[in-house]
Structures are given as structure tokens and as C-alpha cells.
Amino acid sequence: MAPAPTGGPASADMLRFITCGSVDDGKSTLIGRLLFDAKVIPDDHLTAATRNDHAYRAPGGIPDLALLVDGLQVEREQGITIDVGYRFFATARRRFIIADTPGHEQYTRNMATGASTADVAVILVDARKGVLRQTRRHSAIVALMGIRHVVLAVNKMDLIDYGEARFEEIVATYKPIAEQLSVQSVAALPLSALLGDNVIQPSIAMPWYRGPTLLHHLETVSVELPKTQPFRLAVQCINRDASGFRGYAGTVLGGGIGPGDEVVVLPSGMRGHVERIVTWEGDLAQAVAGQAVTVTLAEPIDIARGDMIAAADQPPQMTDQFAAHLVWMDEAPMLPGRHYLMHLGTAKLTAMVSELKHVLDIDSGQHKAAKQLAMNDIGFANLSLDRAVPFDAYAENRETGSFILIDRVSNATVGAGMIRFPLRRATNLTWQDFTVDKRARAAIKGQQPAVLWFTGLSGAGKSTIADSVERRLHALGRHTYTLDGDNVRHGLNRDLGFTDADRVENIRRVVETARLFADAGLIVLVSFISPFRAERQLARDRVGAEEFIEIFVDTTLAECERRDPKGLYRKARTGQLPNFTGIDSAYEPPPRPELHLRTANHSVEQATDLILETLRQRGIID
Template sequence: MAHVSDLIATDIGAYLKQHETKSLLRFITCGSVDDGKSTLIGRLLYDSKMIFEDQLAALESDSKKMGTQGENIDFALLVDGLAAEREQGITIDVAYRFFSTDKRKFIVADTPGHEQYTRNMVTGASTADLAVILIDARKGVLTQTRRHSYLVSLLGIRNVVLAINKMDAVGYSREVFDRILGDYMAFAAPLAIEKIVPIPISALMGDNITERSGNMSWYAGPTLMSHLETVSIARQPSGAAFRMPVQWVNRPNMNFRGFSGLIAAGTIFPGDPVKIMPSARQSRVASVILDGEMPYATAGQSVTITLEDEVDCSRGDVICAGESPAEVSDQFETTLVWMNDNPMLSGRSYLMKIGAKTVTASVTTLKHKVNVNTLEQSAARDLKLNEIGVCNISLDQAIAFDPYEENRHTGGFILIDRLTNETVAAGLIHFALRRAQNIHWQSVDVGREARADQKRQRPCVLWFTGLSGAGKSTIANLVERRLFAMGKHTYMLDGDNVRHGLCRDLGFTNADRVENIRRVGEVAKLMADAGLIVLASFISPFRSERDMVRRLLPEGDFLEVFVDVPLDVAESRDPKGLYKKARAGEITNFTGVSSPYEPPETPELHIQTAKMRPEDAAELIVAGLEARGLLRGGDA
């Protein structure tokens, strides 16, 4: 007789095997605040028998504590796990839940309804195959309904269930359902949503969730669960070309070198020709490994690929089908969903992460932003939290990519703040800019070293930063006089002077200040390339822009000179009367008064002008240059 433990093991094994072969549907629930998203997911978990007895007991107890009437259960408590969510009766974070039926496995993301948490909704939607958009039958189509529908369309979700919820609160009225459906379809018509299935439901009462409701005999469509179990989802276009971003170069010993990653599209077989992008080096697949060698692998599998040739392939590269490789460019038109409290500023440098590749990026042009309620496009200088805009982006190096509508994995990216390491935006690549293919670097015979050697000096940029009235221009002028007397070739760029020509079109908003420093940084780089010692005197209030200029130059050739003075001392000097005007409200965005100044954290030279004369400060700076070997003749 078989042991009970053997029988249990056999049953578990059979269950797991059956579970393994089920298809997986990832979907999100979204909509406005209090449309019933968490309640719906709780109901799905309850009806699919995915709640243990102790969980059910705790849920019944918590429901009574939260004031739920009679024998009813507050299903939202299954999902709203944060204390703040339970206290407010809202969803803040993205809550992921797994459940299963006899026909399919599901991963559902409950996304927040508040506009301030749009970034969380984007996170949940980025991997979803289908969206359940809820509408409160009492309220109809709201702003967040439109916002989330637009985002769902933007992020490439082509299947939508329009769940018109709380039908019990409107007497299960067909007229209400038809009116809301008409309003929604009129709004959604221009969106790239291929299939919309409307279902009238009551998540609280269970109408049309897993069983057809007797309260709405006029409705002849599927229940929500039956639709989720049977809807056909194509995760990639038919015949999609092979793509695998390399996440790891697998080198356990000298006899094995493989490339590991998640297959983003297509199917790969041993012997297939491949190209490594962006380098375009070619090879053939020697083997495909996943728990041993496989005859093939397809999209969604994480594998290791070995190649027949010792080609250069690194983390961040993309292994592509040899006959149809990914595109390569360093300039794109994109859509950005801004996710940070600090606004997006054109010209500011960010990190862009696409797949396993991280590069430096800046927004060169904000073409327009989109009103998600009307889908109208309007001009803008920046993007604020939760705003969506179409932008041109420039990178510091070319990357392999596909348009987002063709492949989410190789066409979607995030932007990261260089200083805080926070994710500030999610982006979708539309296409490469044509000018990116038309512009090439022209090589020249006379280079930086030759020009510096001719002048018998080492070129560098002295970047004077500090508050207005700190003495930057005065000290920079004295330093240039000293260097000129020593026979050095110099040029001084001053904040006031460049605004008479190079930057005369710019004001003093944060966006204009960023662009001002970007332009000056590029000019300083060219002058240093010509072999000059450049003295740049600018308030330059933001660390990110000063760091951007530093990265333009070879290491050691940018020296940040912090001309430090307390605000009250700078204001007492007020040589141009600017502080007085700023305090009177005549000047807006004035650094130190109505706009912030971010002092350097580790400047090469720290000059405290409240404690020394400008002449002494200049001497200290020249001595600092000599100590670093920057003034030795011929040391280029």
C-alpha cells in the first residue's frame, strides 16, 4: 500500500504540472478614485478560492472594524495593504496579486486612482497585456478615466475591459450603462485601443464577476472572469524578429563564454545568424542554454546564448536576428511621462536606462505636451509631475532600439536624476531623428594636444560659481590678469557678457538657466580644445549643470571654484542693486531670494570672500593651479 505522503506528493506534483502549463495573463485595474478597483480584485480572489481560511477570518474581522454592514465583506481590504490606504479608503501603491482558475493564471496590478500617483499606474501598466478600466456608474466618465485610458493606449495595451461598476447603486439601469458607454467610446475613438469589451458589474455584490447576474437580464455579454479566461493576447507581433538585450556576460571559466538575458522578441535556434547591436558585429548561435542545451528558445524565456565566434559583446548590447537587426541612433523623438516633483528642463543631463544599457541623455526639444482630457497638444517649456509630452532626446552614444509600438522592451526607457538617482520619467521611443544619421564627426589633423603644446600650457576650464555679489567676476578678472602676465593664453566668459549675444534670447527661469549653462559649457569646451585656459564666471545655481560641464572635459581639466559668501554679506554689497529689486518683487527667479542656489559639495577650490581681499583670493587660485601642474609650460 502506498504511503499517504507518497500520494500527497503525487497529487502536488500533478497539480504543479497542470499549473505549469496554464497560460498567464497580466492585467491592471485602473480608473478614478473609489471606482472599486480594490474591491473588484478582492472579489476575484474570493470567488476563485484564493483566500485561506485564516485570511478569510481576518478579513471578516477587519471588515467589521471598518464598519462594513451586516454579513458583507469589504473585499478591498485584501488588496489595500498599507495602513495609510486602509485609513483613507484609497489605494496609494501598486499592489500585485496572483490568482488562478482551472483555465488560466493571472497577475493583477491594482493601480492608484489619484492623479498624484500616475507614475505608479504607469509602472503597473508597463508589463500588462490587458486593462480593466472601472467607471463608477453613479459618476460616469471622469478625468482620471480619460487619463488612465490615454496612458493604457500610450503604453501599448490594446485590450480593454470597460467595467461599469456599482450598477447596484443605480438600480441596474440599462439606460445609465448605455449612456456611460456612449460617452466613453466617443472619447476613446482616437486612441490606439483595438478591442473594448464593456461589462456592467457590481464588484461588491458579485454581479457579472464570475456568474451572470439575474439583475441585468438585458446584458448578453460575458462575465468578467470568463472574458479574462478566454481573451486572446498576442505578446509580440507575428513573426517578430529576434531580440535579446544582454544582461550578463556569463564566464564561469576560461572554457565558456555565454550571453544571458530575457528574450524580448522572436525565436532563436542554434545555427541562426545574429548581429550584435550597436556594433553590428556578426556571428552564429552555437547553443541555447536553459537547464541544459535547448533546441530553441522564444520570447519570454531567460536563456544563455553562446556564439561561434569570439565577438565583442557586453552588457547592454542587443543580440538581434542577423537579417533584421535593431536600429541604431543617438537622437530620437519620444513621449515622456514625467514622474518627479521637480520639472523636466530641456538641456539638463539625465541618465537614460533602456534594457541593461545606461547612457547620458538630455532633452533637446520639448515639442508639445498632451492634454489627456481633450488629447489636444499645447506648447510648453517644461513638464511637471504627471504631465505627458513629446520630446526630442539626444544621447552621448548610439544605442540599439526598436520603436516602442513594435517592442516594449527595446523601445521603452526610464530617465534617472544623476544626483538623487530617482526615476524621473518613463519614456517611449517613436523613431530616430534623421539628422542623427546625417551628422558625423569630422576628424582633423591638428588636435587638442598639438594646440596646447604650441601654447606651452595645459588647457583647462576654471568655473567660478557663487551667489550674485560674491565677487566671482572680480576675482576671475584678477586671475586672468595674473595668467596673462605669466604668458598664458586665456579667455574669460562672464555671465553678464554672454547674455548680450550668445544667450540674449534667454531669461532667468530655471529652464533658461539650464540652457544658458549648456551653451556656455559647449563654448568653454571648444575654447579648451583650442588650447586655452578658460575662466567662466557664472552663478550657475544647479549642481547638475555644473557637473554636465565637467563631463564635457577630460578628467582633471575642469576646476570648480566656489566663491563662497553668506547671503547677507552678498546682499549688503549688492553692486548692481539686484537684491533690492528682488526683495521688492521687481525681479523674479533671483538666486538666493526666490530661486535656489545649490552650493558645490566638493569644489577643487573653495574661496571665502567674506574673509579675504579679491587680490588674495586670486593669488590663492593661481597657487592652486600651479600646485596641480596646470601652469607648467608644455605640459599638455
């Protein structure tokens, strides 16, 4: 995903706009025509677009205008825009940054990137095809990203003989979509990007249209400047030197600040005063939004990367739970209860979707109930974080109100979010400290707590081995408890089924239960299929790596089916038991378990001995 250009807030002489629409609606051609007719194309780009190679020329000898924007070879070969292409140009009236965003549904994430910094969206519609599903999807994302000015560019009018009736029909179809999404203004323009009609020059082929050309509209559209924002600086790094200099470097994400101004550092809540604003060019009298600076404070305050320095009289909100819009970008679905990494500003957190409120039905524009988000879905959800962080609502500050979610196993960006509001209940909860803690509870039992996490296919022998280990530990006088998959589903998790979302919630509850038992000083044996690596990683993180032992009971699927102690594989093979792990639901083997027990090579007693030896090496037993 290409990074969006950084910079300050919108200004009267600078306009950021995106082009978006369905595949082959002519987005790149439109930008190429705009640049070509405005005579702002570098000579080398123009030479490439007009060379004799027929693969890079449009019909009729017209230069391939799309080539002026489509910089990736793969885009040229496929004829679609994949990445976000940014272009800068200027006229006598205004400066522009254009983002040419992908039209294909699978690149929705790139389109969201381009929209995140734009003031205006140019949404193209092929006059022959009319308003499509992608038109609705892109309009929804544009609205979520805070863009309130839309140009409905009805392109390829030359292919329908410049028919006014068709243009009016498309405009009428789009109007209720814009109203439903609360788009502030929609300017509808009939165009032919290929031939230049109404791009810069008025079209003589459409005398019935008396509105502005696209360039004239972009030059004159009034994009209101954001209201005065309070100061925000996300700390990127700490600058020190041998002389004792200590400064906090980052980008100003809102408002302005000057020496002497009082600030608050979050999440600590410590207050101080700005001493200097340092840059390579020298000290500044004031820093404003978009500038990268190093701030020094008059008071010695402990500040770390990920902290926020903010105006003391207008601090951001602090919470560990909030409601947000989510655009899902990954092929694997978003599952409530699964933990993801979150980047919010420069802070890195662990977050989970605690409740998916609804998903947007792209066709109808209505909200519908759902248990998960699929790729390119747009939803509204409650999120829970592992600690409280400072933020602003996205409507107030795009920079401090947006975040991305990252898969904990693959490290891929899987979602982007826009914060709506904090959840009030999050501010009413505090941790209650007790005198008797885990160490005291473990000491009275004369042991070290631990969680032994047995994972593997159904029938692999997890519960059998866990039972053998617990009997041996009990004989040694150790205090233990076993959490077994089937047993827990009779009580704590009896309300859950076997969909991926339910499996994630099943393990989440078991992780928290195991953690509480370990906090009580017990050696906990957890025997669950636990098919997903992400949830096993959650268990390791929540319990703590020093007390967590992952034991992979590795038995072939064929052997598990041969054993089939509960007849489950037989039911799964005949379709009576859907979503069964190993048959029609995936099992993700642990890449680096502490113990890998291949039951073809180990008897139950041998496996038990190996586990007890590991506990001795860890100092859990002697």
C-alpha cells in the same frame, strides 16, 4: 515602484490585465471579489479579511475584499492603493496575472509600471462620479503603453439603483476618449464589485444588461499574439571561468534563437554564430522571448554589458536621437537641455530632451505647446543621447523600445518613455577627425587646458575674482578666455530668458562653448550663477573631471543684497524681476567643489592665490 513580473509574450491561455481608475473607484474590491467568487484565495488571506477587527471589515459584515489585494499597511490606513499589487489566478479556461494599480494622481508612475506588461486594461468608473480627469489620464497611459483592449467597468451601480440611463451616459462620454486614443476595443460592463453584480455571476438587479460578466469577458477576449519578432538579447553580464568558457548572459527580449544561427552584436556591428545556449538545467535547442539564458558564440567577439545580440538578418535600428512619448514622474519638472541618465535595456546612457514637441491636455485630449513637463504630464519629445544605441520602436517591441530617465544628482527615476521613431538627421552626422588635436594646440601654447567654473549668487564676487585670476595668468604668459554670464547673454544667449528651462539651456550652451575653448588648449574661466547642480555636473562630465575645477564663491544672501552692484536684488524684492536666484528661484550649492571660497574670510587677492595654488597642484601652471 514594484517590479512588473517578467515573462514571455501573451499566449492564448495567459492574460495579463490591470485595473486602474480614480481613487476609491473600487479597484482592489473588484479584484478581491473576483478572487473570492472564483474561490482562489489562500486560507490565510481569507482569514485576515474576515477577522472581527472592524477596521478590516466592510459595512454589513461583508469581508473586506480590498484587503485581499492591499498588502501594504499604509494602504489599509489611507484607504488608497499606492504600490502595484500583482496577483495570479487561474480558471479552467485561462490563467491570469492581475496588476492592481494606484488611482491617486501622485502615483501615476506606478500605474505606468503596471500597464507596461498588460494585454487588457480594466478602467473603473464610479457610477456616481462618471468619467473623471484620472480616467482620461489612465486611458492615455494605457494607450501609450500599447494596450488596445479596454474594459470600461462602471462600478458601484448599486449606489445609483442600477440605473441603465446613467450607465449609458457614462459609456457615451467615454466613447470619444477611446476613439481619440485609438483604443482598439472597449467593452462596457455595469458592476457592483462589493455585491458581486456581473463580476462572475450575472446580476439579477440589472436585467437590462445582456452582455458577458467580467470574468467571462476576460476568459474569452481575443488578445492577438504579437507578430513574429526578430531575436533580441540584451547582455546583462559576461560569464567566464578558468576553463576558458565565455558566455553572454541576459534575457531574450524578442524572437528566438538556436545554435548555428547568425547574429549581429550592436553597437559594434560584429557578426557571429550561436554556438551554445546554456542554462542551469542544461543546453537548449532554442531560446525564446522571456527566457534568461547564457549564449556562447563560435567567433571571438568583444562584447560588454549593455550590448545587444540580435538576429543578423533583422537587426534593430541604431541612432543617437529619437522621438518618444514621455510620462513624467518627478516633482521637479522636466527641462529641455538638462541631462539625465537613461536606462535602455541593459545600456546606461546620458540623454537630454532636445525639444519638447507638445504635452497632452488631459481634459480636452488635445496637444498643447509647453516648455517643460510637470509631474504626471504626458508629452512627446525629441531626445538626444551621448552615443548611438540599438532599439526598436515601442509598437514593435515593448522591451527594446522603452526606457527610463534618472536624475543625475538624486539618482531618482524621473520619467518613463516609449520610443516612436528615430530622427533621420541623426544618421546623417559623423565626427570629422583632424590632425591637429587638443594636445597639439595646448603644446604650442606650452600649457595644460582647464575650465575654472565659478558659481555662486549674484553679487558674490565671481566675476571680480575671475578677472583677478585671469590677470595673474596673463602675467604668467598663459592663454586664457573668460565667459561671463552677463556678457554671454548679450550675444550667444540673448534669446533666452530667466525661467528654469531657459537657465538650463543657457548653461548647456556655455558648457559646449567652454569645452570647445578647452579643446583649443585654453584655460577657460566661466563665471555664471549656474544655480542647478545637474548642469554643473553636466559641465564636469563634458569637460572631463581632470580638467574641470568647480569654485564655489560662497557669500551670504544678506551680503549679496547689501552689495547689490546692479540693483537686481532691489528689483527682485519689489516684484520687478521675477525668477531671480536667491529670492524666488532656488540656488543649489555645490556639495563637493574643488575650492570653497568664503568671501567673508578671503580677500580677492587671497582667493586668487588659493586658485593659483590649486592650478599648480594640478600641474596646469608651474
